[in-house]
Amino acid sequence: MAKAKETADIPQAKILRVFQLIGLLKSGGRTVNQLAQQLDANARTIYRYFKLLEELGFMIDQDFHGKFFIHREEGENPEDRFSLEEVTMMRQLLQSGASGHPLQEAMLRKLSFHSEARDLPEQFLKMRVAKLFRTINEAIEGKKQILLKSYHSANSQEINDRLVEPFQFGEGFQSVLALDTKDKQSKYFKLERIGEVVVLDKPYKFEALHQKNATDMFGLSGRKQIWVSMRLSLKACMLLREEFPLSVKYIEKDNESEGKSYLFNGPVLHFKGIGRFVMGLADEITISSPPEFKQYIKDIIKQQKLI
Numbered sequence: 001m002a003k004a005k006e007t008a009d010i011p012q013a014k015i016l017r018v019f020q021l022i023g024l025l026k027s028g029g030r031t032v033n034q035l036a037q038q039l040d041a042n043a044r045t046i047y048r049y050f051k052l053l054e055e056l057g058f059m060i061d062q063d064f065h066g067k068f069f070i071h072r073e074e075g076e077n078p079e080d081r082f083s084l085e086e087v088t089m090m091r092q093l094l095q096s097g098a099s100g101h102p103l104q105e106a107m108l109r110k111l112s113f114h115s116e117a118r119d120l121p122e123q124f125l126k127m128r129v130a131k132l133f134r135t136i137n138e139a140i141e142g143k144k145q146i147l148l149k150s151y152h153s154a155n156s157q158e159i160n161d162r163l164v165e166p167f168q169f170g171e172g173f174q175s176v177l178a179l180d181t182k183d184k185q186s187k188y189f190k191l192e193r194i195g196e197v198v199v200l201d202k203p204y205k206f207e208a209l210h211q212k213n214a215t216d217m218f219g220l221s222g223r224k225q226i227w228v229s230m231r232l233s234l235k236a237c238m239l240l241r242e243e244f245p246l247s248v249k250y251i252e253k254d255n256e257s258e259g260k261s262y263l264f265n266g267p268v269l270h271f272k273g274i275g276r277f278v279m280g281l282a283d284e285i286t287i288s289s290p291p292e293f294k295q296y297i298k299d300i301i302k303q304q305k306l307i
Contacts, residue, residue: 017041021049022070025060029067059238129174135197136166136176145181145202150195164189165204170215174245179206186211188219217246217266218273228274229265229288236284237262240277271296 017039024030024038032043039046050060050068062068139146148162164178175188184206204210215221231254232240240247250266268274271293278285278297287294 018049018052021046022053022058025053025058025068025070029063029065029069031067035068059241129191132191132194132197133169135199136191137169139197139199140166140168142199143204143207145200145204146178147198147200148189148194148196149198151189152193152195159195162189165206165210167204167207167210168212170219175219177212179210181206184209216269216273217244217250218268218270218277220268220270220273222269225267225269226271226290226292227265227267228290228293229263230278231286231288232262232264233281233284234260234262236281237264239281240264243277275300 020039021035024035030038032046035041035046036043053070054060058070060068060070136146145163145165148164150159151162152159163181165181166176166178168177169175170177170188174192175190177186177188179186186209216225232251237251241251247264247266251262251264254261254263275293275296278287279300287297
């Protein structure tokens with residue numbers, strides 16, 4: 001019985017350690033050895049956690065002294081929040097010593113809001129999407145039909161099940177291109193709008209109707225590949241990495257700016273996708289090339305002024 005409980009506690013311990021690592025990286029730079037010592041782990045485990053955090057969308061950087069840290073949002077101060085350990089301790093004290101007190105429930109709710117626990121839903125959402133991706137990818141490799149349970153359509157605002165044949169990912173792996181077996185049309189389905197994926201023991205039936213589209217990292221298709229170069233602020237860099245994960249390999253530090261800005265140089269198939277991103281962060285991005293993209297943005301700004 002004791003052995004079963006010990007096994008059940010292992011995943012929870014690992015999850016807690018990952019969130020402890022997030023707190024340490026956000027509170028200041030630390031070397032791998034320092035992190036390993038504080039988390040009672042080895043260097044190999046720390047590097048494995050680094051990879052996991054980057055897959056979840058965190059931006060881990062290293063300073064000139066070899067210390068690793070996570071970039072914080074503007075105005076964010078980790079000291080303003082309780083740590084998970086502090087919340088756990090205070091929760092236990094409230095539950096045992098303030099049982100029946102009229103303020104107990106409200107205080108427990110506020111503890112969760114003003115702590116690291118506030119970030120948990122977003123991270124678990126990313127982990128859920130990653131799990132859906134792996135399941136769908138297995139179906140694509142096996143050429144199997146899948147059932148998208150409780151899919152929320154943004155167009156019809158309806159929630160229903162879809163029997164589809166997935167065959168290609170797009171939009172930074174945040175959606176899947178699949179043939180809807182009902183109307184025999186190839187469509188993009190957002191992973192975050194899928195309730196559950198069920199892989200059926202049924203092979204593709206309409207593979208001849210699969211219409212594959214070459215898309216860029218922004219989810220747009222086109223005939224000609226165009227390389228775009230831009231200088232990004234830290235804020236723009238973090239948002240680009242988070243919203244369009246495929247862009248990561250095209251981003252590097254601008255060494256001449258002492259780490260205050262980043263350089264993006266990557267291929268696109270249409271200016272519309274990257275243009276939407278640039279327009280949303282116009283004050284945080286400077287376009288270097290090509291001239292056609294600069295003109296594209298100028299034309300959009302001109303049209304907006306005329307409206």
